[in-house]
Amino acid sequence: MKIKRSAATIIGEVSALILTFLTHWVVFYFIIINSFKTRAEAARLSLAFPKKWQIIENYSYILSYGDGLFFRSMWNSIRLTIISIVILVLVASMTGYIMQRRQGKFSKISNKLILAGLIVPPSVISTYWILSQLGVVGTLAGLTLVEVATMFPFSVMIYKGYMATIPRDIDAAAIIDGCSASRLYFQIIFPILKPITATIVILRSVVVYNDFANPLYYMSGARNSTIQLFVYTFQSAFLTQWNYLFAAIVLISLPPFILYLILNKRILEGVTAGAVKG
Template identity: 35%
Template sequence: MRVRQRVQTIIVELMLILLSLTIIVPLLLMILGSFMNNIEVMQFKIQLPEKWLFENYVTVFKEGGLARAFVNGVVITVISCSVNIVTSSAAAFILARRETKLSSFLYLFFFMGLIAPMSTITTIRVVQWLGFYGSISSVVFIYAALNMAFSIFLYSGFVKSLNKSLDEAAFIEGANALQVFLKIITPLLLPVNATVAIMVFMGVWNDISIPLYFLPDSSNWTMPLSVYNFYGMYSRDWNLIFAVLVLTSLPVIILYVFAQKFIVSGMTAGAMKG
């Protein structure tokens, strides 16, 4: 029996190693290629550059206008995450604690957001009618709304796992619903907050479709959209394209490496406390 389990473990490990190569190999090609010249990079081989050309990154920043795109991306991503966390956690607290038909309907209504796609044309018309089409604020609200269904799903599961006696004790002491949420529930939401922040950050930072449709002014473009524009100008210089891709993916890679434990803990927080 132990031999069989050992063989199964080895097979699973080999499969995971092979699957990891599908990510590691392109990543190495991209990183090493970003330091090569435009002739050497066309070999698409995992090898050290003959000469490390750090000036590729200087060229990318000068020609691609990535400094402004980076600032735009940070502003949009951070504000979108903040708005999503505040609104979703508050809504989930009410939906999880109030056992009424309206709460159940609203929970299902938000849950439908995980399935129903966004209608781009209709959303554009609504944003134009509201008068802030083309502004960064329009993109922020759209991202916050698009990620709200997933966030409420996580928050609701966690809040339901918390003992209601915590709320009741606070109400006995004279606290209102807002005080209970801010002083009792919010400190307990830290694992889920971290998970939501990471997931929303990665989704917003890597997205290209929303800025493409809602930010016609190139000065408001984010990093991925700037990469798309940069590729159109330098489609033959793969070393520069790889440099842009490295700069674009670097924040997400760093965030995921240092915060991946929060994703797992946040996903399982409700089950662990239940």
């Protein structure tokens, strides 16, 4: 059975494809092609092919810049991302589970606090003061706490919505069989959360990995540099090395792209599953 589509529908679909092409693929092409140019050509910021190809030189310069600064920054960003996401998944999923299963005054207050966390912007000064009081300012541990705290409200709401699709009968049956609370969650509930967990991992990993402001505020020194701070070294108010800047962008884009290829099948499933019930 063929479904007839109106002319307006076809025009809308074509327009969406053209808009996607202009806003995404042209940008990708622009970055990649300028990473192959010399400094003078890249400074023109054009879409033209380079007159002189300088691929190996540009990428070799990035990898050897600052006595291995790229690899140190990449390692710091990967560690920060992995540790933050692991803590976030564990804490947010357990919080979402408790908030969805236990209804009462505590749940209503918790919902309001979580909602406030989504609306109220964090304060840099007060956050810095708290980290200094904890003795973790300027460290990876302190930055991890900041990343987890900023992503916590969104992740809890996503987990809570998905948790509503899991029947309570599963909990009751497990408890009747003598299952402890920890075993109930980690062996029964948490494995069911794989689709939404994959969604959280992808969406929040990109946020942590691409974060520029928090490392700039709460970290210092080349030893603690993240990959976004590394890219920033090629841009200044008076001189921007565009060929090196674009080459660095291409290299730092590879880890999120690989992560997306591995987990992309679960993204749509996880996002739409919690939309049925809230």
